[in-house]
Amino acid sequence: MAKLLIVDDDARLRKLVRTYGELESHICEEAPDGLHALEKIKCNFFDLVILDVMMPGSDGFEVLDQIRKISNIPVIMLTARNEEYDRLLGFRLGVDDYVSKPFSPKELMARVNAVLKRSGPRQEICLTFGALSIYPGPREVTLHGEKLTLAPKEFDLLLNLAQNEHTVMKREQLLRAIWGYSYYGDGRTVDTHIKSVRERLGTYRGIIQTVWGVGYKFEYHEEDFKDK
Numbered sequence: 353m354a355k356l357l358i359v360d361d362d363a364r365l366r367k368l369v370r371t372y373g374e375l376e377s378h379i380c381e382e383a384p385d386g387l388h389a390l391e392k393i394k395c396n397f398f399d400l401v402i403l404d405v406m407m408p409g410s411d412g413f414e415v416l417d418q419i420r421k422i423s424n425i426p427v428i429m430l431t432a433r434n435e436e437y438d439r440l441l442g443f444r445l446g447v448d449d450y451v452s453k454p455f456s457p458k459e460l461m462a463r464v465n466a467v468l469k470r471s472g473p474r475q476e477i478c479l480t481f482g483a484l485s486i487y488p489g490p491r492e493v494t495l496h497g498e499k500l501t502l503a504p505k506e507f508d509l510l511l512n513l514a515q516n517e518h519t520v521m522k523r524e525q526l527l528r529a530i531w532g533y534s535y536y537g538d539g540r541t542v543d544t545h546i547k548s549v550r551e552r553l554g555t556y557r558g559i560i561q562t563v564w565g566v567g568y569k570f571e572y573h574e575e576d577f578k579d580k
Contacts, residue, residue: 354399372457386415481572513570555580
């Protein structure tokens, strides 16, 4: 079982690929374009990305280039273009495989499983800030070695802030990254979840700082937490 991200502006195609992915016992998430795909990759753990080339806004090659700046996650590209130049560009950018449209969903899943087998299990990543450790893969958080219990959105929020340490994250950015493009809530949703996360963090609650009128910032300085 692996966690897949399906990136395509065609909702019907995403649903088709997701259906076959789930038949293979994979966990699947979707993104309608490159912007939302990158936001998901920054705050979630995926084993493989299925990425369309032709999308509005940033095309698949631009998105792949951005992915490779932050992750070595395997990527399979879906393309209706078979020009040699496009394929060579993709391989230079680090694509793992190509599937040409129209394609057989069964063949796509066979290629997905082959790439997953070649890439092997991904190395466990751990973000550590003093006594606080965040594990994106198993979605776990420990403080002084004790596991904390966080709701799914609380974990996503903490991980997103930690991965953007020292950067002020606007409430709108956090809403888009954590709740998705179809979420129409307001900034109070973020504030409520931040309050809950701080309560879970106990003596480390100060690691999430409020930037008044803007949003929040994750700041870790060892001297501020060495006795906590």
